[in-house]
Amino acid sequence: MLDAHLVVDRGTFRLDLPLTIRPGEVVALLGPNGAGKTTALRALAGLIPLTGGHLSLAGRHLDDPGRRIWTPTEQRAIGVVFQDYLLFPHLTALDNVAFGPRRQGLSRHRARQRAATWLARVGLAEHTHCKPRHLSGGQAQRVALARALAVEPALLLLDEPLAALDARTRLDTRAQLQHHLAGHSGATLLVTHDPIDAVVLADRLVIIEDGHVVQEGDVATVTAQPRTDYVARLVGLNLYRGHADGHHVRLTDGFQLVTGDRHVGGVFVAFAPSAVALHPRRPDGSPRNTWPATITGIQRHGDNLRVQLDGPITVAADITPAAAAHLKLTPGQTLWAAVKAAETRVYPAAAPLNVRAEP
């Protein structure tokens, strides 16, 4: 459906993103701020031109600077849900949704009929004559979604669609969004920095950092085997790169970890913060990995506390408030961290990134 290689040069920044999306597939584009997510979305929408690569959608070549092909935004079969929705403030919800169908040549009556159908579908049949300023955040988001889908786009682009909502509304809206995305027969690209949105809504994750794909794959693979610090933080794992020899992995800075799995060669070692135990003194017995660590920060994390530790390796540990009270944790304090070998996960670093090679 979508077959693209987005190359955009902007001074010192270069986006280089191969991207294919099948009909009905939802791909989440994740990345930290400044990674190029918005640039990619704007390039797909035709709001900025490609400087290289190509972009074809539903068999139509839309943008190919090498062959001097360029299609302006209004001629692309796309629908966009913007981060702050950008509902036209002078039009009612109905006319906002009817705006796209009207531009496709439908009569005013037919366009409004289609808009009313879509508003009913997103559960806003009673708000058709509201101006956007009278809609709540969640309602405005649904109008924006209806407006984007009412043009029956081959490619639906969602730019942080839930970011502007409060936590409670986000939960409901996310569930509804999932329902509507499942019913969308075209390709969908979801741009987000919220891993929960990505995990719930997307079939496949594409993670970019500094304009380049660093990891790509289905949700289970990416969350189980992060390949960069950013992805590891995103999915909440401690991640290290090193060289394995049997059950021992020597990390790049010289520290050695004992692992449950046997491997040889370049590997990633990952373990969850909850696998890290903290002790006031050097622990004896079963944990195979122990090291002295200094507390650099303590934050609340769900029901637990997440403790950031410095030492031979930097690590995040999740401990219960009870344990924290028992250990009397304060920043600057030194104690012992321990991880059981069986709690570590080891996977080859040399495995090819699931990214297509450049032709």
Add this chain to the structure above:
Amino acid sequence: MSRRDAVLARPDRSTPPARTRRTGRVPVALLLPAALGLLFLVLPLAGLLVRTPWSTLPQRLTEPGVLTALRLSVQAATLATLLCLVLGVPLAWMLARVDFPGRRVVRALVTVPLVLPPVVGGVALLLVFGRQGILGGWLDSTLGVTLPFTTTGVVLAEAFVAMPFLVVAVEGALRGADVRYEEAAATLGAGRWTTFTHITLPLVAPGIAAGAVLCWARALGEFGATITFAGNFPGRTQTMPLAVYLALETDLEAAIVLSLVLLTVSVVILASLRDRWLSSR
């Protein structure tokens, strides 16, 4: 959340936060010229009201000469404003939205009539649209259209002087409007013209209205360019300001009455725009 905390934290303080402005005595060296300045601006207007022949005002106002001048003024200013809207809004859009070479030069040219003495504008108009002018001669000989010393000439002179007010106001409004609405319209299949008519214009309508009122007020008060380019023929080119000037030499009370009308119009315009320009204290 943090903002609410800050608000909640405030009552803990026993005293409200101190004003940053000191409330000491105002120096006489500043107070005196300030008061004189205010007086200087207000006194002439008060004088106008004091000398107004209130008892004969109704008859004065309904004199045919006054009504003719008033009607002509309003008509000409309205037509000039329409002309400015038709030409000025697209010009403002070009300046605000299209990145063409020499845009800064064009913007400077547009604002020239703002600072140009209106008489010079009138002379310049004569040189181009006059009977012997570059365009005027051709218009006269081929189309039989004469512009100078006609009501159309009044409209042209007023539009020439007033258009920068509209262009500047509308360009400001366009620059202030969020371009992303136009991008959203494009993603929904709207071309640039549809986007302009369906999205941009409604969004900047308040700015256009304000610019049009300002433009109309400027056109209504236009004197120098009008008298130079269109002359001073009662019923044809004699607008209110020209009538005031003429009446001053023959009938002072008539001049006062005409001035009072113009003053009233100005106050009404000011009041209608107060939310826009005078809301900042």
